[in-house]
Amino acid sequence: MKNIAVSLLFFFTLIQLRAEEGMIIPSLIKAFESDMQAFGMKLTAEDLYAVNQSSIKDAIIHFGGGCTAEIVSKQGLIFTNHHCGLGQIQFHSSLQNDYLKNGFWAKNLAEELPNAGLTATRIVRIDDVTARVLEGTQGITSLKDFKDKVAANIKAITAEEKSKSGYDAEIKAFDMGNSYYMMVKETFRDVRLVGAPPAFIGKFGGDTDNWVWPRHTGDFAIFRIYASKDNKPAAYSKDNVPYKPLHSLPLNLKNRKEGEFTMVYGFPGVTEQHVTSAYLEYIMNRERPASILMRQKSLEVIDAGMRASDEIRIKYASKQARISNAYKKWIGQIDGLRRLDALQKKKDFEAEFNRRADANADLRHKYKGVVEELNSSFKVYEEFNMAYAMIVEYVFYGPEFLRLARTVNTFVTNYPKYVENKELDVKKEELVKAIQLHFKDFDANVDRGIFMNTSPVFRKHVGSNFLPLGMQKSNDMKLDNAIYGKSMLVNEKKLIQFVQKFNAKSEKALMKDPGYLLFVDIWDVLQSQVLPNLEIYNAQKDMHYKIFLEGKLKMFPEKNHWADANSTLRITYGKLEGSYPEDGKKYRHFTTISGIVQKYYSGNPDFELNERFLELYKNKNYGSYAQDGELWVCFSGSNHTTGGNSGSPALNAEGHLIGINFDRTWESTMSDYLFDASRCRNIMVDVRYVLWVIDVYAGAGHLLNEMELVR
Secondary structure (H helix, E strand, C coil), rough: CCHHHHHHHHHHHHHHCCCCCCCCHHHHHHHHHHHCCCCCCCCHHHHHCCCCCCCCCHHHHEECCEEEHHHHHHHHEEEEECCCCCCHHCCCCCCCHHHHHCCCCCCCCCCEECCCCEEEEEEEEEEECCHHHHCCCCCCCHHHHHHHHHHHHHHCCCCCHHHHCCCCCEEEEEHHHCCEEEEEEEEEEEEEEEEEEEEHHHCCCHHCCCCCCCCCCCCCCCEEEEECCCCCCCCCCCEEEECCCCCCCEECCCCCCCCEEEEEECCCCCCCCCCCCCHHHHHHHHHHHHHHHHHHHHHHHHHHHHHHHHHHHHHHHHHHHHHHHHHHHHHHHHHHHHHHCCHHHHHHHHHHHHHHHHHHHHHHHHHHHHHHHHHHHHHHHHHHHHHHHHHHHHHHHCHHHHHHHHHHHHHHHHHHHHHHHCCHHHHHHHHHHHHHHHHHHHCCHHHHHHHHHHHHHHHHHHHHHHHHHHHHCCCCHHHHHHHHHHHHHHHHHHHHHHHCCCCCCCHHCCCCCHHHHHHHHHHHHHHHHHHHHHHHHHHHHHHHHHHHHHHHHHHHHCCCCCCCCCCEEEEEEECCCEEEEEEEEEEECCCEHHHHHHHCCCCHHHHCCCHHHHHHCCCCCCCCEEEEEECCCEEEEEECCCCCCCEEEEEEECCCCEEEEEECHHHHHHHCCCCCCCCCCEEEHHHHHHHHHHHHHHCCHHHHHHHEEEE
């Protein structure tokens, strides 16, 4: 009953949310219907989310598990961001077919390009399964036993759903474990590249403009979902046909106006609004600055290599974007948190939390002291958190031979099982393919530069207690000479030959490889020292945060409460509007093609254009996509978004597509921790500019024939 009461309290307090803040679970949208309609929406809750009939939710796609896309035709055509599809565009690019630089437009279905491993997931329905997940946990005092029971319940519930409906299901904790929701979904595994603008459009502004307003980036790409002939998810096959969706979004070409209703429907990744002051202080003053420096050192090498060589530019385009995006975001995030005095706000709230808890004997017994437990526990385990963060940065975003070593290590670890199951030859073949894929986009000189640039930063910030043995025994120069002079991990031919001949005695030879040895040393520190302690810390943290959030919901009914983003489907609504981010500065709510050309004449290489684009601008050849003689490129809104919302549809009051979300303003990047409605703005590329690029610039107007255009 206590958990039901907390859930009802959470549900009630959600209703009090300001329109600009929060990420609403679609199955709860009925509670917001009247408020959204008062805000300007002309739809019903059932138009947005319905289970027994088609609704807008059926056009919202989880793209590749990390971005959002939207269905825009009855033939399974989807829009997402250029940066979300960059990996696929890069994979298909070469010096002969430079789709990154020149763009790609399939003239027909036969020319659409398949993408191994790319998925598109539709949410069938969302169920509140809190009571079922927590069934049988009452009275359990052991945290391990509690988690085991919850895990067993989740496994049984999802298995039952699969058996009954045939759909996959995933259950996630919300509100720090105070509630649980099940996402029932179908995942399509044949998703093909249809079109992408050239980089000077899709990535216009590059790193210079990333997270910045005013913005002029045509950040879009086009894919298509394919299905079996009975319209079901299927692995890639030439026999597959375009998917026939339950719902597709009309594209609205009508004039926009400041203050009109906007809504973003997508899969936001992670927000951390409930962290306490000790953790936030660590993020602001330790972890983020060190991670920023690590990525800066990688980018110095990668950017120089990409400027010097088209071959390296193609190889590293996707990797550069992946590293750079968070790098610049974190810089703005720290700045925003400091400007808002976020740390002091946290401390003030914690003091008020304790004051309210202390004012009531029942509340005091449960909630007094939980903040101190969270803060003190974090301080005890802070060094382990820091070591973990630095190892992740070094292994997964630093020199690439370490990531390849991890792949090889997985094979070596499982070798006895592969032999026992008589699948060794298959696993060898899989590993060889992975190695070939790795070296397709690898340059040893670039990687060597990254190693020498990032290793000193890693040494400094990982902590002396967690420095890998190999780094204790050798300096970076000696390691560099050994690894890049002798290691198989930087030599494709040698590594493939080694794998093909691998047997029970081969591991001894591998343990003499300097690159593999360094990885093993780092991984040993992670597995033997860092993770066991973080497991203890996380168990304590989860227990205390659950109580802390329950206390917030109970003792602060006047505050805005919403479930943190966790890569599940959410709705956020606001207005098409600019902002006043700081004293004396005003941001207009839209940008135009004129701003693109103005930036081009600045001479910055991030603002390149070609002659065709300039000629179309000079002749004001905007087709039917202009508003009052101007071609809008991007617009901003007061919708609460985060990573994962990239590619999300921006919808108007009628549920028509008016833009594709792709970024936030520099002043908004702190919103993962603290939202400020007066400053936080999301950035969307106007769908009319998208259509202009497709139709007028690229001459791919045949794609528009399958879309519903509202004029």
